[in-house]
Amino acid sequence: MPEKPLILISNDDGITAKGIRFLVEAMLEIGEVVVFAPDSPQSGMGHAITIHSPLKMRPSDIFGENVEAYECSGTPADCIKLAKHYLQKRQQVPDLVVSGINHGSNTSISILYSGTMSAAIEASIEGFPAIGFSLASYDEKADFSHTKEAVKNIVHQVLQSGLPYGTALNVNFPKKQEKPPKGIRICRQARAKWQEIFDERTDPYDRNYLWLTGKFVNKDKGEDTDEWAIQNNYISVVPCLFDLTAHHTISFFNEEWTI
């Protein structure tokens, strides 16, 4: 483990969110910090990147004079690409990339829509150890205090033992409860999904529009899932891949297909 590791921080709620401020403070107790975060909320941006318009980035002193920070006009994945570009210019490579702490859970299928995790996964494509942190509370003023020790412990552990080839971690914290979290569980992504609800309205010009909302529905009864963990006041850790190949099904196609 490097003595003073270089930790790159991003998020998807934007540079002014409470969650990233909390994460920056926790990481300053471990290493040197550099922040590349979106200048506006990017929730639900998935792994989007900006190719049809230019990107802007401006230095920010939002975390105080001692923290080098930039706010970027793009998505979380853009932020990681920009950060890599800027660090490379001065021959630096992050020892770790952390993203979050997201205001809202990113368990189960939410990982696909999550800007928080896209930053971590983008970093893992580059070979950087990477962790996305999320809290199961959408409250802008959410209380993150119960996550600090575990965030630091997980970061220390990753800096020490590394991550298996081609993985990034998706860490979700339960909302603060009376009792502290019962511990950390290594989980699989629950097979749950968002059941959409479209709120249909009419605009002042008599045209229809719809707001996408949804209800999270979990029919996965496994006790080894991330959803089970946070529902039971555990911290869930899911190792995630950027190789989406369903390797175990290749023989199905080779056997069944006649074309």
Place this chain on the structure above:
Amino acid sequence: MPEKPLILISNDDGITAKGIRFLVEAMLEIGEVVVFAPDSPQSGMGHAITIHSPLKMRPSDIFGENVEAYECSGTPADCIKLAKHYLQKRQQVPDLVVSGINHGSNTSISILYSGTMSAAIEASIEGFPAIGFSLASYDEKADFSHTKEAVKNIVHQVLQSGLPYGTALNVNFPKKQEKPPKGIRICRQARAKWQEIFDERTDPYDRNYLWLTGKFVNKDKGEDTDEWAIQNNYISVVPCLFDLTAHHTISFFNEEWTI
């Protein structure tokens, strides 16, 4: 296989793209078609969804009077959610969802940034058999003619034998060459990536901005990859998961972690 299957079509290049027109025509030879496609180009949108602004959708006669089509203001994933909502209202469920044909390759890591594949993966989350089609040519006027037979064959095969649980197909066609494609190969996602190049410029107000561009770098020498296939004039088919869990690494964490 249903006699007249209901085929839902989307894409990420937008409803006016040549690729979706080609796909609609091919699918009309197989079943009943309904189109929900973005009203503007959505390349690089990954699995983004629209939650901070409302969505609009308008009927479109772009494919002629006999094809029910809608153009939507959102992302490809939004289009699938909207389509599901509208079809559900009249008790319909698609027998198949196809997306594309994308102007540009979506092999390897591009799947994560691809709006084409996000539509297919969104559909697979709903349990619909789903296929994303892409052509290795970014040309707006690209020649899709060599893909038609294979597109129809793959669709027939999927309607007949289904897809393994929790998978969607990522199909990539080589650019049209003198000789027709050599055949179909079931592949894994190549371990390759985009090496970013930022084109830094100054705007008329003396502010810096950057355009994200990149070079695709493939160091994966495997001959079982999608990249190898299309480089060698084969059609690549990669079965893809929406469960990102690195299941094979869970024992690593249970063994190594001391926290």
